[in-house]
Amino acid sequence: xxxxxxxxxxxxxxxxxxxxxxxxxxxxxxxxxxxxxxxxxxxxxxxxxxxxxxxxxxxxxxxxxxxxxxxxxxxxxxxxxxxxxxxxxxxxxxxxxxxxxxxxxxxxxxxxxxxxxxxxxxxxxxxxxxxxxxxxxxxxxxxxxxxxxxxxxxxxxxxxxxxxxxxxxxxxxxxxxxxxxxxxxxxxxxxxxxxxxxxxxxxxxxxxxxxxxxxxxxxxxxxxxx
Amino acid sequence: xxxxxxxxxxxxxxxxxxxxxxxxxxxxxxxxxxxxxxxxxxxxxxxxxxxxxxxxxxxxxxxxxxxxxxxxxxxxxxxxxxxxxxxxxxxxxxxxxxxxxxxxxxxxxxxxxxxxxxxxxxxxxxxxxxxxxxxxxxxxxxxxxxxxxxxxxxxxxxxxxxxxxxxxxxxxxxxxxxxxxxx
Numbered sequence: 001x002x003x004x005x006x007x008x009x010x011x012x013x014x015x016x017x018x019x020x021x022x023x024x025x026x027x028x029x030x031x032x033x034x035x036x037x038x039x040x041x042x043x044x045x046x047x048x049x050x051x052x053x054x055x056x057x058x059x060x061x062x063x064x065x066x067x068x069x070x071x072x073x074x075x076x077x078x079x080x081x082x083x084x085x086x087x088x089x090x091x092x093x094x095x096x097x098x099x100x101x102x103x104x105x106x107x108x109x110x111x112x113x114x115x116x117x118x119x120x121x122x123x124x125x126x127x128x129x130x131x132x133x134x135x136x137x138x139x140x141x142x143x144x145x146x147x148x149x150x151x152x153x154x155x156x157x158x159x160x161x162x163x164x165x166x167x168x169x170x171x172x173x174x175x176x177x178x179x180x181x182x183x184x185x186x187x188x189x190x191x192x193x194x195x196x197x198x199x200x201x202x203x204x205x206x207x208x209x210x211x212x213x214x215x216x217x218x219x220x221x222x223x224x225x226x
Numbered sequence: 227x228x229x230x231x232x233x234x235x236x237x238x239x240x241x242x243x244x245x246x247x248x249x250x251x252x253x254x255x256x257x258x259x260x261x262x263x264x265x266x267x268x269x270x271x272x273x274x275x276x277x278x279x280x281x282x283x284x285x286x287x288x289x290x291x292x293x294x295x296x297x298x299x300x301x302x303x304x305x306x307x308x309x310x311x312x313x314x315x316x317x318x319x320x321x322x323x324x325x326x327x328x329x330x331x332x333x334x335x336x337x338x339x340x341x342x343x344x345x346x347x348x349x350x351x352x353x354x355x356x357x358x359x360x361x362x363x364x365x366x367x368x369x370x371x372x373x374x375x376x377x378x379x380x381x382x383x384x385x386x387x388x389x390x391x392x393x394x395x396x397x398x399x400x401x402x403x404x405x406x407x408x409x
Contacts, residue, residue, distance in 0.1 A: 009269060009283065016287055017261045020294050026252035027298040091299050092316070093308030160296035162316045220316065222292040 033087045036155050040083055043151050044178050047144055048185070057188040067118035068190070074111035075181040078104040083152055083174030089167045090159025092220075096166070108177065112200065121193045134198035137187050141202045144186075145179030149210065153218075160220035168214015172207035179203060238263070239307055247302040261290065268314055275318040278391045281325075289317045329393050333378075356406050364399035371396055 030036070052059070062068045081104040088094045125133075152171045161167040180203045187199070230238065242263055248256035268289055269282075276282040292313050300309050357365050363385075370381035382392035 009265075009286065012283055012287070013261075013265050016290055017258055020261070020290060021254045021257040023294075024249065024252055024254055024257050027250050029250055029298050029300065029302065032301070091301065091309075092296060092312035093305075093310070095308075160292075160299045160313070162312055220292070220296060220313075221320070222288060222295045222317075 030091070030159055033084060033091075036087050037080070037084050040087075040148065040152055040155060040174075041080065043148050044079075044182075047147065048182055051144070051182050051186045055186045055188075057186060059185045062190075065118075067114050068184070070114050071111050071118075072181045072184050074107040074114070075177050075184070078107035078111070079174050079176075079178035079181065081107070082170050082177060086152055086156050086167055086170035086174050087159075089163060089170055090156040090161045092160055092162055104173070112196075115195055115200075116192045119190055119192055122191045123193065130194070130197075133189065134194055137183065137189070137194070137198040138202040140186060141176070141179050141183050141199050142206055144182045145176040145203065145206060148178060149175035149206070153210075156218060161214075161218045162220060164214040164216070164219030165211050166214070167218045169207065169211040171214065171218075172210025175210075176203035176206050239305060242310075243302070243304070243306040246297070246300050246306050250297055250300065250302070264293075264310060268310075271311060271314055272318060276321060277388055278394050281321070281394060285317060285321050288321075289314045292317055325390070325394075328397055329390065332393050332397055356403060359406055360399055360402055363395050364402060367392055367395035368399040368403070 031039075059068075063072075081100050085096055085100055085104070089096060149171060152174050156167050156171055180199055183199050184195075189195070242260060245256045245260035245263070249260055268286060272282055272285055272289065276285050293310065296313060300306070357368065360368065366385060367381065370376045370384060371378065374381075376384065378389055378392060378396075382389045385392055385395075387395075
């Protein structure tokens with residue numbers, strides 16, 4: 001490796017360093033990932049507390065059923081892992097842990113399988129009833145995910161993501177998977193087809209939109225100065 | 227050519243990390259010292275990704291500006307180089323993407339027109355006077371491609387540069403000509 005800059009670049013390098021060092025001001029480093037994750041989780045805890053105090057669903061009794069508890073815990077854990085990965089993705093050089101990503105995926109897949117297996121699907125309802133009972137849940141899923149999504153987006157935006165789509169995907173997954181878990185507490189319906197169509201599908205749709213938004217707005221690009 | 231052993235590399239990495247922490251506090255001297263220290267490593271890193279020397283200068287500058295703007299994302303106490311080269315790689319990837327798009331566009335515009343163009347000499351003196359204002363390498367690229375009708379490959383071989391470099395020169399020539407013609 002050459003230790004001195006090429007002669008042709010020397011003048012260019014000097015001028016560049018002079019300009020940048022003349023512009024330098026103190027910058028506040030990002031908070032550690034753990035601190036920012038805690039901040040984000042406070043938002044989630046607030047939403048969870050509000051839902052628990054307002055729902056008519058008897059979730060305390062239901063939590064004694066292992067399948068129900070597994071669904072909530074697994075989706076919430078996957079969401080927290082995704083949020084942590086999203087925050088890490090905004091720091092250049094912080095490699096994404098394949099182990100953590102695999103764990104989050106496994107939690108979601110197991111949670112989904114448990115959800116499908118826990119109860120038989122009710123296919124006897126008319127399409128009208130199915131949609132009438134469901135559309136409010138779809139809106140609520142998105143609504144409960146909005147504030148955490150905005151918060152996590154802002155926290156990631158403060159950093160410098162090297163991969164916009166990945167950060168967008170993780171931000172979406174963090175916010176909406178938690179929203180899915182919250183909705184399992186808020187909604188009294190446990191029927192798998194309802195949960196897949198009106199809870200999980202809207203969450204996945206918003207995650208896809210978040211990925212697209214990440215491609216456009218999350219990738220770090222230096223502003224042209226000169 | 228000087229190679230560093232592991233101890234020297236660790237010392238250098240530690241020094242850079244300390245300089246970066248001072249840079250975050252707004253220390254001008256640390257900024258200069260750090261940028262002088264990383265300059266050669268970055269040049270080496272980028273040269274493997276950017277063939278054209280002129281483009282290399284642009285990308286080099288862009289990487290420094292990115293480091294400057296993303297300085298708040300460096301976590302003091304963590305190794306500096308992974309942070310640095312993640313940013314440099316990101317800019318180099320952006321550059322490759324832009325270059326590919328530009329080359330693709332140039333291939334499209336390099337297609338000969340379907341209808342014969344007016345070849346009367348009325349505009350010739352003006353064109354030659356405008357061409358005279360171009361840098362020699364850009365003028366040569368433009369003349370070979372557009373006036374002599376050579377293929378990009380043949381023009382690159384005649385100029386003794388890579389096809390990519392020739393395309394870059396031609397692209398710059400088009401931009402300069404557009405600016406000159408617009409007045």
